[in-house]
Amino acid sequence: IKCDPATLRATFDRYQELAARGEDEDFGKPARFLHPIDGPKYAALRLHPCVTVSFGGLETDISARVLDNEGRPIPGLYAAGEVADTGMFGTEYPTCGTSIGGALFYGRIAGRMASGQSML
Numbered sequence: 001i002k003c004d005p006a007t008l009r010a011t012f013d014r015y016q017e018l019a020a021r022g023e024d025e026d027f028g029k030p031a032r033f034l035h036p037i038d039g040p041k042y043a044a045l046r047l048h049p050c051v052t053v054s055f056g057g058l059e060t061d062i063s064a065r066v067l068d069n070e071g072r073p074i075p076g077l078y079a080a081g082e083v084a085d086t087g088m089f090g091t092e093y094p095t096c097g098t099s100i101g102g103a104l105f106y107g108r109i110a111g112r113m114a115s116g117q118s119m120l
C-alpha cells in the first residue's frame with residue numbers, strides 16, 4: 001500500500017489502544033464499530049474514499065419547505081436532495097438508491113409547491 005511502515009505501526013497501535021478503551025477520541029468512530037485487530041493475519045489494500053451522500057443540511061418538511069430554527073416553514077423557500085438531507089438517514093446510509101430517490105421525489109414536490117401547484 002506504499003505507506004511508511006513506522007507510520008502504519010503507530011496508526012495500528014493507536015487504533016488498538018482506542019479500541020481497547022472503547023472510545024475513539026481521534027476520529028469519533030462509534031464505539032460499536034471499534035473492533036480490535038487481533039486476528040492471525042490481515043491484508044492491506046489502498047482505498048480512495050469519496051463522499052457519496054451528505055448527512056445534514058437544511059431541515060425540510062414533507063412539502064419540501066425549508067424550516068427555520070424553530071421548525072417553522074420559511075415562506076417561499078424549498079429544498080430537496082443533498083442540501084436537504086437532514087433527518088433522511090440519521091447516521092447511516094440505509095440502502096442504495098435512497099439518495100437519488102429522495103432528490104427526485106422532493107425535487108418534484110419542491111418544484112410544484114414553488115410554482116403554486118398542489119404537492120402531488
Ligand SMILES: Cc1cc2nc3c(=O)[nH]c(=O)nc-3n(C[C@H](O)[C@H](O)[C@H](O)COP(=O)(O)OP(=O)(O)OC[C@H]3O[C@@H](n4cnc5c(N)ncnc54)[C@H](O)[C@@H]3O)c2cc1C
Nearest residue numbers: 050051052053054080081082083096097098099100101103
Ligand atoms: C460516487 C457516488 C455514488 C453514488 N451512488 C448513489 C447510488 O447508487 N444511489 C443513490 O441513490 N445515490 C447515490 N449517490 C448520491 C446521489 O448521486 C446524490 O444524492 C444525488 O445526485 C443528489 O442530487 P442533488 O440534485 O441533490 O445534488 P447534485 O447531483 O450534486 O446536483 C447539484 C448541482 O448543483 C450544481 N451547483 C453547485 N453549486 C452551484 C452554484 N453555485 N450555481 C449553480 N449550480 C450549482 C452542481 O454543479 C450540480 O449539478 C452517489 C453519489 C456519489 C458521489
